[in-house]
Amino acid sequence: GATGFQSGIADDDRLLGAQPRLKGKASYDGHVIQVAEAQLQGSAGNASGTGTLDNAGVVNVKFDWSAKGPLEIGPLEMSGAAKGSGGLTGTLANPRADLIADFDSFDLPYVPLTNAHATLTFVKGPEDTNGAFTLAGTSRYGPARGASSFKFVPNGLQLTALDAVAGGAHVQGAVALLGGEPSSADLNVTLAPGAFMSRGAATAHLTIADAPGG
Secondary structure: OOOOOOOOOHHHHHHHOOOOEEEEEEEEOOOEEEEEEEEEEOOOEEEEEEEEEEOOOEEEEEEEEEEEOOEEEOOEEEEEEEEEEEEEEEEOOOEEEEEEEEEEEEEOOOOOEEEEEEEEEEOOOHHHOOEEEEEEEEEOOEEEEEEEEEEEEOOEEEEEEEEEEEOOEEEEEEEEEEOOEEEEEEEEEEEOOOOOOOOOOEEEEEEEOOOOOO
């Protein structure tokens, strides 16, 4: 394994540590590269997988992984342990990546989740979206869930077809996050008693316009 390893990415360096170990078995028959076994072991994270890649660029890879928090995922933080599986299919020119994850705890703002389950898919979709994700778990206010398509843009992310229910709030619509902060939004919001209000009910349509020059 490597010694004194540093990727320059804080979360990767914490998961892999200074001496990550990679081992595997692969073969090539003139048509297909076959990885019979690959294992990556780090100080706070591990992954293993198998797969194939043929001369036409068709790829089929499956893997399992586990990690110990804390781990920052954009503006969110995963604490405790996490594990999951994933796959890479399609072709090198038009790939599809799928990730399934289970978290002991997931620190959503105002509505922390336990026993959280997430799916993340990277694939070209309608309106040039880059993929979709779902998240579900348990909060002190009951079950919570969310789903959205996403598109990478310079310095941020656009969420479309957003539909989330958590802490008494139901949010539907679209939002753009630039630099980690909302820069534009078109959302329908319904509130019931929970994380955001103690009694009563409310509905609203929230619009944030991205003004020229920021």
